[in-house]
Amino acid sequence: MIYLNVPFAQKDQAKSLGARWDPIARKWYIPEELQEQKSQFAQWLTNEMAYTEPTAKTQQPLHKQEPAQQNAFFEQAALSAHQHSVADHNTEVQKGQTLSQFLNRIQQVIWQNFAGGHWIVAEVGSINERRGHQYLELNETDANGRSIANARAVIWKSQAAYLLQKFQQETQMQLCAGQKLLMLCEVQFHSQYGLSLVIQEIDSSFSLGELEQKVRDIRQKLVSEGVYGNNKKLVLSNDFFRIAVIAPPNAAGLGDFQADADKLSRFKLCHFDYFYSSFQGEQVEKEFARAFAEFTQRHQNESYDALVIIRGGGAKLDLHQLNEYSLAKQITEMPIPVLTGIGHERDNTILDEVAHSRFDTPSKVIHYIWQQIQSQAMSAQQNWLRIQRVSQQEIIRLERQSEALWQQVKQQSQYKLNHWKQVTLIPFTRIEQLAQNQISQEKQMLSWLIQQVKQNGEQQVERQKQRLFTLEKEINQQAYSRIRSSKQQMQDWMAMILNAGPKVQIERGFAVISDQEGKTIVSKQQALKQDKLAIQFKDGNITVSVDKNQN
8 A cells, every 4th residue: 555645735636536535544546447557646645655556355345346255255254363363372361452452453353445436325414513524424224224234433623625625505495314325334443432434425316316216106106096187186276365374483474465465354254364384494394284284273174275385485495394295195185275385496296286277486475476466456347347337328229219219109100190180080180189198108208218218227327337437446545555555665675785885894893805906806816816805894904915825
């Protein structure tokens, strides 16, 4: 084994070339497969570097050897231990070997036969941070959930920040308990602290694949049960009068939702009931089940038009904690449409899939509800105007019909009068009197009919005008209220913007960093390109030099 003298600042460069870390010697070394290319490590080689020629039995890691090779390894290890015991025979016969001597021999066997890194799949049972180091408990379970293997692992402080940040950037979630990982580990055995694994690398693509597989399994199970699309088949009402909301308490997304929902409640346009549940952590399923039960009980007493599930912004890991079969199954069994606004535009949960409608954010959910109520109000107003217009047209039609009837009566009366005059002249007076009486009766009847038509028409018009006046007054009041609210909100935003300026931030204790030309520096990469930087504090400026040797 060829050791290298690698400064801390150059460890990433050495690692990228294939060098590995020996946790016992606390040094970097050239692995066996790269020893023929040791010229690329020349800058870290010295004449004093230790070299150990690997033996035939250590040419490949144990986990890659054939069974016969593994047996040969253990036989060789036993022979080595026996030879070592023979060398100390006189001492051991009388006193036996000490525990530290025995464990040190085990340590040498592990070190010689498990050198380098090994890719291991395990689930994180727990993770704790102490003095910058990350300590993990790894475990493996069988198909029945019984634990069949456990081990301790550690990510040293020198690697922790890099690995955790890389894992979070690639998966958009933090490393935590319950995740299944593919890790490059080096075996470390200490006579005092026992066996542990030193994690050198984490394959992020494996973790993402595990999470996506869980979603696929839930989806397939719901499809096989025939309930996957049940909620989407329900008819979403065009009118919203009562809505149930499930959300985490004190969430920012809930506040955005309530800001508009409270306005609808204030005008008694729509009523909202809130049920609370955590959306992350170990209590998600339990608290969601309780919220669903409370909703169901309330819905039986007085039905809701829709159930809204909102969360707001958060880490991507929180989304995967919602991917549980029990939650998705309960949504498919809901008697009313479910609207989700969990807070991610590009990432869906299984809850979004089985819900009736999916929205990106809580604000978009309440905006949709607001638009529906506003649309129905506008439709009602248009219907009212249509009724008014049809009523006026009907009045005009009746007036024209009455006039036509009157003209018809006059014509018929004149015709009859002339007819009877021609038929007979003798009873003319009598006929004339009868005609006059008949005309008078017809006139009275027509006058009464016209009066009735006018009275009915005027009453309907007056009622419609009164309802139109009331509706117009309500619309104006709502419009004025919204204008005042928007004006106040704009004033609040202007105040917030003015209070967020650089001068205000400096007065609060922050500092502004700029280059020699006065341009603001906002990142480490920009700072490393400068020779000097100016730092502006509340009470004055100072100039500092940049150390470009930092990585």
